Amino acid sequence: MIIAVPDLISTSYFPAIAAVKLGLFEKEGLDVRLERISPVNRCMEALRDGSIQFAAASAHAVPSAFPEWKGAKLLAALSQNMYWFLVLRKDLQAGKGDITAVKGLRIGAAPWVDVGLKKLLADAGIDEERDGVKIGPVPGAFLGDNMNFGVAAAKALEAGLIDGFWANGMGAEVAVRSGAGDIVIDARRGDGPPQAKGYTFSALATSDAFIREHPEAAAAAVRALVKTHQRLKADPGLAPQATRDIFPPEQTALIEELIARDLPFYSPDISRQTLDNLNDFQTAMGLVTAPVAYEDAVATQYSRLWQ
Known part of the structure; x- marks a missing residue:
């Protein structure tokens, strides 16, 4: 099996x-x-x-x-509860829970994972088009049998290919420890709109x-x-x-x-x-x-x- x-x-x-x-x-x-x-x-x-x-x-x-x-x-x-994190570039100095910091940024997210972020933004009053939020694939994230999205997203953030990502706890931790990013939203633990933790x-x-x-x-x-x-x-x-x-x-x-x-x-x-x-x-x-x-x-x- x-x-x-x-x-x-x-x-x-x-x-x-x-x-x-x-x-x-x-x-x-x-x-x-x-x-x-x-x-x-x-x-x-x-x-x-x-x-x-x-x-x-x-x-x-x-x-x-x-x-x-x-x-x-x-x-x-x-x-x-929903288990993904929003991580943004460290130099943006976004405060914990400050979802408005995504405005004008390129955010990497996997297919079907991205809908969690899209709903969270909508529930927080952020319009992707009006506020210039570009949610899309992380470059190279699905290339090769050994590529894993969260870790790939953390590496892409460090390389400056994206401004942030929406991914798992391992990717978030790698980005934080490398100094490339800060965790802005951890919906599972109450950041963002209160209903967000129950999306999936x-x-x-x-x-x-x-x-x-x-x-x-x-x-x-x-x-x-x-x-x-x-x-x-x-x-x-x-x-x-x-x-x-x-x-x-x-x-x-x-x-x-x-x-x-x-x-x-x-x-x-x-x-x-x-x-x-x-x-x-x-x-x-x-x-x-x-x-x-x-x-x-x-x-x-x-x-x-x-x-």
Whole structure:
């Protein structure tokens, strides 16, 4: 079996990476291999086409390959709340939480990730066209099998190719430690419009066909993820073991601290309020034409395993 993530050298989908590398899937009787497929819509397309069995990705990206959520379900959350950061050039001296600092800037963001930033700006009263905000791809971010978006964005910022980026915690940390950027918005922790933290979240998804044909394997995947959360909470020092042969030394040196920082958000639960927030975001951005019912988006038969 294959579990795919859209960004590998990242904190965004780390519980799924750790579940593979720390052997938690194996202990549940599943032979699971990790694969990077970018951007996130391609990850969902692979899930739809059956070339992978699980996608660890952004919940709001499911409709990119499963229109109106027909044919896929979320098994559990990898973590809670929207997990991307707005990082701007350090020389701009933008204050923490000052979203107006994006005016007139070039901001790098990945496909389907960019909608989170676009909605955040709109909710903050910033008009992309009027205020001269240019949101687009990061040069070279999807070139090569080993390219990962957040780290690529941090390098592009340092090289002066962009004025800022909207990406994961690893990319943000690399930019801050290099002296190239400052974190301006961390929506997960309350920066920006209050509703922004609930736009989306990272989740483990699979197809309805897989659940129908392999219900016990789907249950085993949920158990593996829950146990991974428990192990990381008990000992964040396990995080570097999970990055062995994946992360370069620079990012391996950061991962324990970053995972320890994110542990308060490590919960597999998907509440009805969480889905309501996701629905508000998806409908506002035209990703779906109508809100999806909780039972149509979440594999509720496995919810008891979240505890």
